[in-house]
Amino acid sequence: xxxxxxxxxxxxxxxxxxxxxxxxxxRTQFEMQGIHSPIEFVTGRVKPIASILDKAQKKNxxxxxxxxxxxxxxxxxxxxxxVDDIQTVVELLRKRNDFTIVExxxxxxxxxxxxxxxxxxxxRYPVQMxxxxxxxxxxxxxxxxxxxxxxxxxxxxxxxxxxxFPEDIRQxxxxxxxxxxxxxxxxxxxxxxxxxAQAAFSRKQEVKENE
Ligand code: 0O2
Numbered sequence: 001x002x003x004x005x006x007x008x009x010x011x012x013x014x015x016x017x018x019x020x021x022x023x024x025x026x027r028t029q030f031e032m033q034g035i036h037s038p039i040e041f042v043t044g045r046v047k048p049i050a051s052i053l054d055k056a057q058k059k060n061x062x063x064x065x066x067x068x069x070x071x072x073x074x075x076x077x078x079x080x081x082x083v084d085d086i087q088t089v090v091e092l093l094r095k096r097n098d099f100t101i102v103e104x105x106x107x108x109x110x111x112x113x114x115x116x117x118x119x120x121x122x123x124r125y126p127v128q129m130x131x132x133x134x135x136x137x138x139x140x141x142x143x144x145x146x147x148x149x150x151x152x153x154x155x156x157x158x159x160x161x162x163x164x165f166p167e168d169i170r171q172x173x174x175x176x177x178x179x180x181x182x183x184x185x186x187x188x189x190x191x192x193x194x195x196x197a198q199a200a201f202s203r204k205q206e207v208k209e210n211e
C-alpha cells in the first residue's frame with residue numbers, strides 16, 4: 001500500500017478496532033445480566049482504497065475532501081434480532097459520551113428505492129494518535145438479521161451487474177426485500193415466545209457448564 005494511503009487510513013483502522021471492542025462490549029453486558037441483548041453481532045471494516053476512489057468519483061468528492069465528505073471510510077454494523085431492538089440500540093448510542101452523533105438516516109421507515117432497509121448513524125469519533133487527537137467520521141449501520149441478509153445478497157449482485165440490474169432481477173430483489181420485511185414483522189409478533197425459549201436454552205447451557 002502507498003505510504004500516503006497507509007497514513008491516511010491509520011486513524012480509520014484504529015477507530016474500527018476500538019469501536020468493535022466497545023460495541024461488542026455492550027452485548028457482553030446484556031449477556032452478563034441474563035437479559036435479551038438487542039445486539040446480535042457486530043462487524044467492522046475500513047473501506048478498501050478502490051471503493052473509496054470509486055465512490056469519490058461517483059459522488060464528485062475531491063480527494064482532499066474525503067475526510068469531511070466521505071462518512072463511511074470507517075464502517076461498523078450492528079445486527080439485531082428484532083426491528084424494535086434497532087431503536088434500543090440507537091438510544092444506547094445516543095447516551096454514550098465517547099463520540100458525538102452528527103447525523104442519523106432512517107432507511108427503515110423510509111426504505112431506499114432498491115428495497116434497502118437499515119438505520120444509519122454517523123458519528124464523530126476521537127482517535128488518540130501519537131501526534132495528538134484526530135476526529136474522524138464513522139458510519140454505524142444498524143439492521144435486523146433479515147435486513148442484513150437482503151443487503152448482503154443485493155450488494156454482491158450489485159457488484160456483478162455494476163448497479164445495472166436486469167429488470168427481472170430488480171423485481172425479484174424488490175420482492176425479496178418485502179419478504180424480508182414480512183419475516184421481521186412475523187418474528188416481532190412471536191418475539192416473546194422466542195425470547196423465552198432463548199432464555200431457557202441459555203439457563204440450560206449454564207447448568208451444563210457448572211456440572
Ligand atoms: P459498501 O461497499 O457497503 O461500503 P449513497 O452511496 O449515496 O447511497 P451515502 O450518502 O454515502 O449513500 O450514505 P448512505 O445512504 O447512508 O449509505 C451508504 C452505505 O449504505 C453503502 O455503502 C452501503 O453499505 C449501504 N447501502 C445504501 N444503500 C444500499 C442499497 O441499496 N443496497 C445495499 N446492499 N447497501 C446499501 P457503499 O459505499 O455503497 O458500499
